[in-house]
Amino acid sequence: xxxxxxxxxxxxxxxxxxxxxxxxxxxxxxxxxxxxxxxxxxxxxxxxxxxxxxxxxxxxxxxxxxxxxxxxxxxxxxxxxxxxxxxxxxxxxxxxxxxxxxxxxxxxxxxxxxxxxxxxxxxxxxxxxxxxxxxxxxxxxxxxxxxxxxxxxxxxxxxxxxxxxxxxxxxxxxxxxxxxxxxxxxxxxxxxxxxxxxxxxxxxxxxxxxxxxxxxxxxxxxxxxxxxxxxxxxxxxxxxxxxxxxxxxxxxxxxxxxxxxxxxxxxxxxxxxxxxxxxxxxxxxxxxxxxxxxxxxxxxxxxxxxxxxxxxxxxxxxxxxxxxxxxxxxxxxxxxxxxxxxxxxxxxxxxxxxxxxxxxxxxxxxxxxxxxxxxxxxxxxxxxxxxxxxxxxxxxxxxxxxxxxxxxxxxxxxxxxxxxxxxxxxxxxxxxxxxxxxxxxxxxxxxxxxxxxxxxxxxxxxxxxxxxxxxxxxxxxxxxxxxxxxxxxxxxxxxxxxxxxxxxxxxxxxxxxxxxxxxxxxxxxxxxxxxxxxxxxxxxxxxxxxxxxxxxxxxxxxxxxxxxxxxxxxxxxxxxxxxxxxxxxxxxxxxxxxxxxxxxxxxxxxxxxxxxxxxxxxxxxxxxxxxxxxxxxxxxxxxxxxxxxxxxxxxxxxxxxxxxxxxxx
Numbered sequence: 001x002x003x004x005x006x007x008x009x010x011x012x013x014x015x016x017x018x019x020x021x022x023x024x025x026x027x028x029x030x031x032x033x034x035x036x037x038x039x040x041x042x043x044x045x046x047x048x049x050x051x052x053x054x055x056x057x058x059x060x061x062x063x064x065x066x067x068x069x070x071x072x073x074x075x076x077x078x079x080x081x082x083x084x085x086x087x088x089x090x091x092x093x094x095x096x097x098x099x100x101x102x103x104x105x106x107x108x109x110x111x112x113x114x115x116x117x118x119x120x121x122x123x124x125x126x127x128x129x130x131x132x133x134x135x136x137x138x139x140x141x142x143x144x145x146x147x148x149x150x151x152x153x154x155x156x157x158x159x160x161x162x163x164x165x166x167x168x169x170x171x172x173x174x175x176x177x178x179x180x181x182x183x184x185x186x187x188x189x190x191x192x193x194x195x196x197x198x199x200x201x202x203x204x205x206x207x208x209x210x211x212x213x214x215x216x217x218x219x220x221x222x223x224x225x226x227x228x229x230x231x232x233x234x235x236x237x238x239x240x241x242x243x244x245x246x247x248x249x250x251x252x253x254x255x256x257x258x259x260x261x262x263x264x265x266x267x268x269x270x271x272x273x274x275x276x277x278x279x280x281x282x283x284x285x286x287x288x289x290x291x292x293x294x295x296x297x298x299x300x301x302x303x304x305x306x307x308x309x310x311x312x313x314x315x316x317x318x319x320x321x322x323x324x325x326x327x328x329x330x331x332x333x334x335x336x337x338x339x340x341x342x343x344x345x346x347x348x349x350x351x352x353x354x355x356x357x358x359x360x361x362x363x364x365x366x367x368x369x370x371x372x373x374x375x376x377x378x379x380x381x382x383x384x385x386x387x388x389x390x391x392x393x394x395x396x397x398x399x400x401x402x403x404x405x406x407x408x409x410x411x412x413x414x415x416x417x418x419x420x421x422x423x424x425x426x427x428x429x430x431x432x433x434x435x436x437x438x439x440x441x442x443x444x445x446x447x448x449x450x451x452x453x454x455x456x457x458x459x460x461x462x463x464x465x466x467x468x469x470x471x472x473x474x475x476x477x478x479x480x481x482x483x484x485x486x487x488x489x490x491x492x493x494x495x496x497x498x499x500x501x502x503x504x505x506x507x508x509x510x511x512x513x514x515x516x517x518x519x520x521x522x523x524x525x526x527x528x529x530x531x532x533x534x535x536x537x538x539x540x541x542x543x544x545x546x547x548x549x550x551x552x553x554x555x556x557x558x559x560x561x562x563x564x565x566x567x568x569x570x571x572x573x574x575x576x577x578x579x580x581x582x583x584x585x586x587x588x589x590x591x592x593x594x595x596x597x598x599x600x601x602x603x604x605x606x607x608x609x610x611x612x613x614x615x616x617x618x619x620x621x622x623x624x625x626x627x628x629x630x631x632x633x634x635x636x637x638x639x640x641x642x643x644x645x646x647x648x649x650x651x652x653x654x655x656x657x658x659x660x661x662x663x664x665x
Contacts, residue, residue, distance in 0.1 A: 301623025396442025411463025450503025455480025526591025
């Protein structure tokens with residue numbers, strides 16, 4: 001039996017190991033970081049994760065993987081005054097590092113820096129303000145870094161994790177050709193609402209403090225849909241208000257239609273396309289676009305004086321006419337008909353044929369090996385099957401699906417080993433579920449919820465699912481209109497997640513114990529793997545650039561500091577996109593790979609991009625089918641395309657959508 005003296009020494013040693021903070025220098029020097037969420041740029045294994053540095057136990061630590069540039073960040077839960085930071089290093093220390101603060105976890109300000117770090121304990125007195133505190137490490141003592149404790153001391157604000165309520169009813173007070181005056185009712189909050197954020201169809205416009213605002217620099221004769229979110233001092237964002245739609249009038253009274261375009265000619269013929277050109281029409285105000293028709297149906301639109309109509313049948317005669325549309329939406333007369341006959345053969349993008357129509361929004365799309373297709377109706381919550389012979393039936397309804405009066409609902413679907421997986425919006429989050437497929441139907445008794453907690457809002461819900469060649473399920477999420485979540489490794493928002501088929505976290509994920517595979521995304525809508533097993537991703541930008549990215553495990557793609565190549569993109573850890581477009585030309589959604597060619601469906605751009613890996617994008621079907629939502633490879637190596645027209649209000653069965661097959665063989 002141990003002697004009393006020995007027992008006393010053991011207790012004293014234990015206290016020495018676990019006590020980490022010197023007595024406060026002053027009364028308001030409270031330990032703010034204890035047990036607060038922490039994230040890091042890398043974690044060497046599950047025993048050395050970032051939260052081990054905030055547990056007031058020096059026997060545990062965060063340890064990084066190898067690499068000069070690393071960081072560890074703590075969310076204090078509210079804006080705070082920071083007086084002191086204590087860094088208790090392990091044997092793996094930092095020679096050069098900075099201590100930074102941030103109000104939203106995105107834009108950082110140095111409050112201390114040194115290039116003389118030597119390990120041991122660094123007790124740093126400073127003055128800083130923020131909700132997030134980060135140590136940015138740029139030169140290790142050895143190959144990597146180890147922090148036993150990361151303490152932040154100061155004066156706490158109110159720890160507030162509850163978002164405000166949605167703002168009251170949004171309405172239009174007045175509008176002109178280039179401006180709209182909006183007003184809304186106040187939101188409520190457990191502490192206080194500090195501001196309101198105005199959005200236009202998912203794109204951020206501005207932040208204001210009052211209950212009304214004049215949005216300017218709008219385009220005449222254009223339809224806009226606005227909504228408002230409330231924000232509190234801790235950065236929590238509410239769910240959105242109602243949407244309000246307004247169409248700005250023409251800048252001037254315009255009762256004159258444009259003239260007809262002149263000299264329409266055929267420039268080029270192939271097996272599946274006809275290229276047309278024409279001379280400009282004139283208008284008393286201005287021509288906005290040209291619409292191309294064939295046999296009474298619109299088959300394309302463009303702002304230029306030439307276009308290519310693709311997807312045609314080989315060895316077939318066609319007749320085309322073109323008309324101009326002015327800035328007031330008035331159409332002019334058609335050109336004289338232009339006749340053209342396609343040649344024998346097959347283009348890289350071949351003939352398009354209609355598979356089916358739908359009154360809801362077809363979102364996720366998946367095939368069985370026998371050619372049976374399953375697609376998700378976003379607003380009804382139903383899974384629809386299409387047999388190889390074309391017979392349609394309801395395979396089942398996913399429970400607990402709710403709309404957001406925007407882009408939430410039943411979204412992505414995938415299948416593997418007799419299970420059908422679905423991603424959907426619930427009343428509180430976005431989540432991943434699965435069902436057994438029995439005789440082509442969902443077995444409701446096998447319904448499993450695999451993953452919960454991805455943020456939801458009116459827009460920015462993500463939703464695409466894709467099984468990889470490694471057998472893991474990759475899940476695309478949006479930031480839920482809280483941009484800072486994209487950089488928060490403890491949040492599922494603004495990420496590509498990697499999930500085992502049973503919903504557990506893969507052991508070899510880049511951040512131990514976390515679903516996160518890549519981060520710094522705004523609203524991921526497309527996922528696809530190439531022949532080398534590499535993951536490609538498409539996401540919607542805000543107001544500047546959309547992106548296609550090649551995903552690396554653990555990669556940071558920059559949002560919200562960086563949008564495409566615009567913004568604060570100089571951070572060396574940010575990975576640059578492989579392709580970007582102005583948001584008016586894309587708003588990318590579905591993504592598929594066939595024979596190492598990317599096919600990208602564009603919503604706002606109303607076109608299909610064909611992008612050979614390593615090559616330049618090519619445009620097809622501009623304005624022919626409206627908004628394109630999903631593109632998916634068939635078992636035979638062709639493509640199915642789904643449209644997404646009339647899809648903004650989340651009301652079931654009030655859309656006009658189509659499913660097409662694109663022949664690639």
